[in-house]
Structure formats: structure tokens, C-alpha cells
Amino acid sequence: MLSLAALALSSFPLSPLALSAAVPQAEPAAAAPVTPPSAEELQQRVAKLFESLSEKYASVTDPSPEEMKAIQADVAAQADAALADLDLATLDEERLAAIDPLVGMSPKARATMIELRAKQAAEPTAAGFRAAVQSAALAMRDSADLGAMAERILAHPALQEGIRGEDGAMALEVLSMCPEESLKKHAAAIAAIGAVFSADAPVGLLVSAESYMGLAAKALPKNEVDALRATVLGAIDARAATAEGREQKMLERAQKYMKGAAGRGELVGFACPPLDFDWVRRTDGSTPWSTLEDLKGKVVVLDFWATWCGPCVASFPQIAQMRKDYPEDKVEIVGLTSLQGMVAHRKRPQVDCEGDPAKEKSELLAYMADMEVNWTMAITKQDVFNPDFGIRGIPFVAILDQDGKVAKAGLHPSDKDAIRAAVDELLANGAK
Known part of the structure; x- marks a missing residue:
């Protein structure tokens, strides 16, 4: 809908330039600062969109590839629209966390966040490392240069601290998907990550051991990979001995992987593991x-x-x-x-x-x-x-x-x- 001012200008016989010369101009008023929605309001916005999409596609069970493309395009367009009024660069971390599900769905917001996180990654701190990982994780959706992503993470000054933090598992998963040639350039850094795996390491990191072993296998000689596997498995075994409930089950699964053919690096090129x-x-x-x-x-x-x-x-x-x-x-x-x-x-x-x-x-x-x-x-x-x-x-x-x-x-x-x-x-x- 046009505003009254826009409607008046559109019907005036003079051009806007002529109008400015004919009418005395007042000093432009300073724009009032816009307060972004609260984190709670943004969460409600996300929930509302998810509910709408769920209802819209509730009857879709096995879409064809063409139908899936159309659905993805529609979801992206709606996510773009839901975030259109927000300046992501001005939002605090609480608000950014609230809209994170929509950022992943919105190509426009994703591009903005990748650029924003890449700038933040320049900080030589754990927060900077986290930004590097988040930037890489978002960029992977758009077939980004995974070599550059690996460089940003592995060359970060806070690598060791960051791997041990809450984003360590995500970092290892991203790195495990990076090309071999990029990882080999940082073989020493990858080998050093092994020291982070200890009995008192976060469970989330320990259960991501398979991602770590996958990237180690790409970058390091087999004898070094085998030595790292023994170190990592020892840490998992020690933690599993005292774990309970859900954590124990997660660690037991990690143990099975590390002791299995894939975890030993004996899957591709080897006889098929037993299948009963x-x-x-x-x-x-x-x-x-x-x-x-x-x-x-x-x-x-x-x-x-x-x-x-x-x-x-x-x-x-x-x-x-x-x-x-x-x-x-x-x-x-x-x-x-x-x-x-x-x-x-x-x-x-x-x-x-x-x-x-x-x-x-x-x-x-x-x-x-x-x-x-x-x-x-x-x-x-x-x-x-x-x-x-x-x-x-x-x-x-x-x-x-x-x-x-x-x-x-x-x-x-x-x-x-x-x-x-x-x-x-x-x-x-x-x-x-």
C-alpha cells in the first residue's frame, strides 16, 4: 500500500527534483532508533512459520525430486520474508540464536551471516574460533570453498581451546568433509587435536571421535592415525567406565565405532565386515x-x-x-x-x-x-x-x-x- 506522501508525489505535476526547488525544504528529522524484536518475540516468529509450513506440507509424504525443489524454494522464500525486517549485524547473540533455524533456511540471511561470522572469526579468541566454525557450517550448504573453510578453522589461534569448547564437535564434522589436499597443509594442527581427547573432555567431543579420525585419516600417515586412534579410544573407554544414562549410551556407540572396521580404517579396500x-x-x-x-x-x-x-x-x-x-x-x-x-x-x-x-x-x-x-x-x-x-x-x-x-x-x-x-x-x- 502506498503512503499518503507517496500518493501525493505520484499525482503532482512536477518531478521530485522540481518539487524540491518549488517548496521550501526543512532539515530532515533524525530517524528514531528502531528496537529489534526481543529474543522471545523472534522465537515466536520462528514457531509461527514452522507451524504454517507444517500445516501446508502435512499431506506431503514422498515428494518427487521436482516437488522437493519446489518445496525448498517456497521454504526459502518464506524464511527470507520472515527475516526481511531484521538487520542481522545489529542483533545480539541471544536474538541471533533465536532466529538460527530460519537463517539456515534463508539463502539471503545465510549469506549475510557467513560474511558477519567471517569478520568475527578474525578475533584470536574462543569466540573468534566459534565464529569461524559457524561461518563454515553455514557456507557448506552453498557449496562453498571447503579448503578456505578448513584454513580458517585449523589456522585459528584458538584452535585447541575451541575444539574443547561447545563447538568442537561441529568443527570436527565440518573439517571431516573438507578436501584431503587442504587438510594435509595443516597436518601438524590436526595431529595436535588428539591431545584434547582425554577422559575429562566434554562428552560431546568424545562422541565426535569418528569425525576426528576421518579427517586424521585424510591428513596423516597410517602409523600416526593408529597412534591417535589408541589415544582417543583410551579416553572414551575411561569416560565410559564412569558414565551413566544417555551419556553412557552415546559413549558405548562411540566405542563400537572406534573398534569397528570403519573406525580402524579397514573398511574401503577390505573384505566386507560380517553381516548375519x-x-x-x-x-x-x-x-x-x-x-x-x-x-x-x-x-x-x-x-x-x-x-x-x-x-x-x-x-x-x-x-x-x-x-x-x-x-x-x-x-x-x-x-x-x-x-x-x-x-x-x-x-x-x-x-x-x-x-x-x-x-x-x-x-x-x-x-x-x-x-x-x-x-x-x-x-x-x-x-x-x-x-x-x-x-x-x-x-x-x-x-x-x-x-x-x-x-x-x-x-x-x-x-x-x-x-x-x-x-x-x-x-x-x-x-x-
Whole structure:
């Protein structure tokens, strides 16, 4: 809506310049300082937008890639609009924390915050280190220069103090995704981080050991990585011995990872870790094989998933197309899960199967028929978040070569080009 002043100017026969010459001008009044909304008001704003988006997309369960892009664009536009009246550079940390969920969703606000945090990162303090980490974490969403992000974090004067602080786990996760060549430039700094892992270190840092070992493996020789692994595992073991409740469970999971194949650096290029199959079926109810030994001579695509996992189910069309495109005598595709105590059907109500494995297997077979699954599904005695494979989230894809060795791990089923390239390469090599 136009203001009265704007409406008057738009209907006046003179241009604004002529108007200024014809009318005596008063000194402009100083703008009254604008008080930004309180942190509580901003939290309410965030909650209101989330509620609106939840209602709008409540009926969307398995969006196609095109639909997902449209949803993401809509969410970004609404987040941009919700933050449009705020000058992020003038907000205190409490207010910034309140709008953090929206900043992550808003491309405009994200760009502003990246620049703001990058400037703050120049401070040689723990606060400066935190800003460096936050800047990098935000920038990763937009395919930023991860090498520059690694440089900003690893060369920071407060690296050791910062790693031990509340942002240490996030810093290690960001760094673990940075390119090998960038990390090798800071090998000494990465090795020195190992000293921060002690029995009295924050639990949040100790359970991020897998991220640390991942970046160490990229930057350091194997003998140094093995020595660091022993140090880190010793710290986790010592802390786990006295931990209780949730912390104890978190530390036990970290222990399993550190002692597993991925944690030992013995996954890719090594024989597939043990997988004990409790149930193997095709949609027609047949059992095509019983152990991985039966699949020797084939390329095997292992897709770790669960019925309740939206992104897992969203990738079904890509997996189904792969099954159609590759001959079954050359490539086997297996959806791996573990007993979950329920089956989250998509075309019928969810079914509780807690304590009844036979019922869960029967429901999973019905699920396969409903979803027109054309590849093999299997239940393993090992948890779907298999520590040997270093799985922290699903879906997760690993590919075995014809000899049963792990050729690739950590792929996402939606990344069909990377998966197909790996399969094609193995097939070509096997044909020689």
C-alpha cells in the first residue's frame, strides 16, 4: 500500500527534483532508533512459520525430486520474508540464536551471516574460533570453498581451546568433509587435536571421535592415525567406565565405532565386515540367497534403510530403475535393515511389531508388495546403524566388488550418478 506522501508525489505535476526547488525544504528529522524484536518475540516468529509450513506440507509424504525443489524454494522464500525486517549485524547473540533455524533456511540471511561470522572469526579468541566454525557450517550448504573453510578453522589461534569448547564437535564434522589436499597443509594442527581427547573432555567431543579420525585419516600417515586412534579410544573407554544414562549410551556407540572396521580404517579396500542375515526376501516371497558368499562374482549394492526413513523411501524410484538397468547375474541390489519394532507403511496404517519378529517380517513383505519393490530386501542381526560401516545416518550405500571387498561406502542412494559410475567401473574391471 502506498503512503499518503507517496500518493501525493505520484499525482503532482512536477518531478521530485522540481518539487524540491518549488517548496521550501526543512532539515530532515533524525530517524528514531528502531528496537529489534526481543529474543522471545523472534522465537515466536520462528514457531509461527514452522507451524504454517507444517500445516501446508502435512499431506506431503514422498515428494518427487521436482516437488522437493519446489518445496525448498517456497521454504526459502518464506524464511527470507520472515527475516526481511531484521538487520542481522545489529542483533545480539541471544536474538541471533533465536532466529538460527530460519537463517539456515534463508539463502539471503545465510549469506549475510557467513560474511558477519567471517569478520568475527578474525578475533584470536574462543569466540573468534566459534565464529569461524559457524561461518563454515553455514557456507557448506552453498557449496562453498571447503579448503578456505578448513584454513580458517585449523589456522585459528584458538584452535585447541575451541575444539574443547561447545563447538568442537561441529568443527570436527565440518573439517571431516573438507578436501584431503587442504587438510594435509595443516597436518601438524590436526595431529595436535588428539591431545584434547582425554577422559575429562566434554562428552560431546568424545562422541565426535569418528569425525576426528576421518579427517586424521585424510591428513596423516597410517602409523600416526593408529597412534591417535589408541589415544582417543583410551579416553572414551575411561569416560565410559564412569558414565551413566544417555551419556553412557552415546559413549558405548562411540566405542563400537572406534573398534569397528570403519573406525580402524579397514573398511574401503577390505573384505566386507560380517553381516548375519536373519531374513532375505524378494517381493514374491522367495529367498534368492543366504549369505554374502552366495553373491561372490557379482557387484553388490548395499542400501541401509528403514521404513520410517523418509529420505530412504524417497530414493526408491532411483533404486528401482537401477534394478531394471543392470542384469541380475552381474549386479545384486540389497535393501538392508534391522528389526525396528514397527513397520511404517506408506499405503496402510503403521503396524507395531515390538517383540514379534515374525510379524515384522510379514509386514515388511507386505510393505514390499505395496511399494512394488523389485530388488532384494534383507534383515541383519547387526543394527542398521552398523558401526563397522561407520553409519551415523540413513540412507547409506556401500558397494562391494566381485570379490566381496568394500569398494565404496557412505554414498547416498539419491546420488545415482556416483553409484552407477562405481558399479560401471567394477563391471568393466571384472570383465577384463
